[in-house]
Amino acid sequence: MEECVIMESRTLFYSSIEMIDKKELKELQLKRLRETVQILYDKNLYFGKKLRQAKVKPSDIIKLDDLSKIPFTTKDDLRVNYPTKLVNVGLDQVVRFHVSSGTTGDPTVVAYTESDIDRWSELNARCLAMMGVKRGDIIQIAYGYGLFTGGLGIHYGAERLGISIIPSSAGNTKRQIKLIRDMHATVLACTPSYALYIAETAIQEGLEPKKDLNLRVGVFGAEPWSESVRKRLIDQICPEPYDIYGLSELCGPGVAAECHYRNGLHVWADNFIPEIIDPKTGEVLEPGEEGELVFTTINKEAMPLLRYRTRDVSRMDFDTCSCGRTHPRILRIRGRSDDMMKIRGVNVFPSQIEYVLQRMDELGDQYQIVLTKLGPLDDLKVKVEVKPSAVSDKPWEMVGLKKRVEDEIRSVLNLNLEVDLVEPGSLPRSEGKAKRVLDLRGQA
Amino acid sequence: MAVTQISVFVENKPGRFAEISTRLERAKVKTLAFCIADAGDFGIIRLVVNRPELATKALKGFAESSIHVIATSITKKFSVSKIAVLLRSKKINIDYAYTSTKPIGGNPTLILRVDDIARTEKALKEKGAKVLVQEDLS
Numbered sequence: 001m002e003e004c005v006i007m008e009s010r011t012l013f014y015s016s017i018e019m020i021d022k023k024e025l026k027e028l029q030l031k032r033l034r035e036t037v038q039i040l041y042d043k044n045l046y047f048g049k050k051l052r053q054a055k056v057k058p059s060d061i062i063k064l065d066d067l068s069k070i071p072f073t074t075k076d077d078l079r080v081n082y083p084t085k086l087v088n089v090g091l092d093q094v095v096r097f098h099v100s101s102g103t104t105g106d107p108t109v110v111a112y113t114e115s116d117i118d119r120w121s122e123l124n125a126r127c128l129a130m131m132g133v134k135r136g137d138i139i140q141i142a143y144g145y146g147l148f149t150g151g152l153g154i155h156y157g158a159e160r161l162g163i164s165i166i167p168s169s170a171g172n173t174k175r176q177i178k179l180i181r182d183m184h185a186t187v188l189a190c191t192p193s194y195a196l197y198i199a200e201t202a203i204q205e206g207l208e209p210k211k212d213l214n215l216r217v218g219v220f221g222a223e224p225w226s227e228s229v230r231k232r233l234i235d236q237i238c239p240e241p242y243d244i245y246g247l248s249e250l251c252g253p254g255v256a257a258e259c260h261y262r263n264g265l266h267v268w269a270d271n272f273i274p275e276i277i278d279p280k281t282g283e284v285l286e287p288g289e290e291g292e293l294v295f296t297t298i299n300k301e302a303m304p305l306l307r308y309r310t311r312d313v314s315r316m317d318f319d320t321c322s323c324g325r326t327h328p329r330i331l332r333i334r335g336r337s338d339d340m341m342k343i344r345g346v347n348v349f350p351s352q353i354e355y356v357l358q359r360m361d362e363l364g365d366q367y368q369i370v371l372t373k374l375g376p377l378d379d380l381k382v383k384v385e386v387k388p389s390a391v392s393d394k395p396w397e398m399v400g401l402k403k404r405v406e407d408e409i410r411s412v413l414n415l416n417l418e419v420d421l422v423e424p425g426s427l428p429r430s431e432g433k434a435k436r437v438l439d440l441r442g443q444a
Numbered sequence: 445m446a447v448t449q450i451s452v453f454v455e456n457k458p459g460r461f462a463e464i465s466t467r468l469e470r471a472k473v474k475t476l477a478f479c480i481a482d483a484g485d486f487g488i489i490r491l492v493v494n495r496p497e498l499a500t501k502a503l504k505g506f507a508e509s510s511i512h513v514i515a516t517s518i519t520k521k522f523s524v525s526k527i528a529v530l531l532r533s534k535k536i537n538i539d540y541a542y543t544s545t546k547p548i549g550g551n552p553t554l555i556l557r558v559d560d561i562a563r564t565e566k567a568l569k570e571k572g573a574k575v576l577v578q579e580d581l582s
């Protein structure tokens with residue numbers, strides 16, 4: 001019953017294309033894919049050569065499955081073509097460059113034409129509308145503005161929807177709280193870890209974030225997060241936190257997002273063709289199987305990318321969602337394949353550890369995974385902050401808590417890990433993407 | 445009845461107790477009894493103070509919680525062993541105990557952590573032992 005009421009009060013759709021017939025969607029994808037391949041084959045020195053080397057001609061793309069004949073694009077392709085060698089239009093047609101710092105090596109540059117910015121804005125407008133954001137809402141955008149795509153991407157979407165924007169950008173947490181409060185912001189866009197930090201800071205200032213702030217919807221992305229974090233976000237800062245996904249290489253935020261059914265993130269398949277591959281062999285996996293997400297952009301001018309490997313690990317669901325959207329869903333990102341740690345032969349993602357930690361009420365929001373070397377083997381230790389409510393005057397009871405966390409991790413990950421309970425406030429906080437893994441393996 | 449004990453969670457690293465005692469001193473809170481219980485990587489500092497609310501404020505940011513404990517005067521008539529024997533006769537189990545850092549109301553004071561505070565209090569009072577309340581500490 002409540003669900004129906006919520007539905008009626010929502011602007012559910014920004015565009016009718018969100019419910020496009022599946023067959024039509026496939027035809028549109030094929031048409032746009034063929035155009036994209038043709039244009040890169042003809043005009044792009046680098047990709048044209050790559051296609052020729054792989055002996056793929058545009059005329060070989062007859063059906064969507066033929067996509068698998070095309071070679072992958074990786075971050076390295078972007079790096080070696082730094083800064084603008086992959087731009088597929090005249091530089092005078094480029095209206096924007098975004099640059100991602102790249103944690104290792106050269107930065108990567110992504111270019112946009114006017115129409116690229118326009119389409120990007122629409123995708124973000126679709127995402128926001130899908131989350132129930134509508135005219136009359138006030139959104140505070142606490143993603144970084146600038147070279148990073150997060151701030152501007154959401155900004156354009158909000159502008160397109162016609163809602164009021166507070167472009168606070170990242171940082172200055174106390175001012176963020178003051179603005180959310182004074183301006184009665186109803187939507188907060190930032191990383192989920194920063195949202196929790198905002199809540200923590202508000203509580204320290206004597207506020208009750210859920211009562212004193214008027215936030216309804218959270219647009220939380222730029223890092224993978226788990227269902228137990230969702231529960232915390234609901235408990236602490238806003239009743240409707242949604243996941244939004246994107247990659248600067250593809251455009252930035254707005255590639256996919258959750259609808260209010262929250263059963264995966266709808267990928268805007270009229271703009272991107274998603275695939276799941278086996279990261280080792282490169283083979284395309286069956287629907288539902290877990291593997292690396294790969295995207296082909298089929299509606300971009302300045303820098304189309306064929307089969308771009310995201311390193312993000314997920315699964316796809318192609319069934320029509322209860323919300324009526326026909327665009328397929330990527331299930332929650334389990335983590336980046338780069339983040340995957342191999343501990344004593346077991347694959348571990350930080351998000352799995354997070355899932356265990358954040359569903360235990362005695363533990364705080366902050367944790368850190370410390371990678372060390374134990375002889376020739378990698379070892380892993382988890383530090384997690386305790387909540388005041390967990391403190392017992394009997395230390396053996398707290399040792400019991402530590403053991404319970406360790407047992408819980410063992411049952412979920414099948415791995416014996418040491419857990420350290422640490423004081424609240426002792427782990428580093430972040431205003432952008434949280435740094436959850438501390439790698440000390442180099443320091444023996 | 446009884447008195448408040450504050451239990452503070454601390455990591456086992458240098459300076460944590462110094463931080464706590466300095467903060468209490470600055471807030472003009474008098475620590476009347478304390479004990480550190482160690483559990484390897486972390487420990488619990490237990491404190492009985494004259495102004496628990498003030499102490500809790502001064503320790504903002506720490507993970508801490510409060511419980512009630514028994515504070516009873518150690519006198520000639522009620523030595524530590526007498527008190528222990530008395531509690532044994534009533535089958536009252538002591539989880540842990542420690543003593544005050546200075547006399548309270550003229551006597552050193554035994555802090556007792558027991559499961560059944562009311563029964564302990566009754567047992568002690570019946571025999572004429574002095575059981576302190578929070579007001580006795582200020």
Ligand SMILES: [Zn+2]
Binds near residue numbers: 259260261266321323
């Ligand atoms: Zn849906």
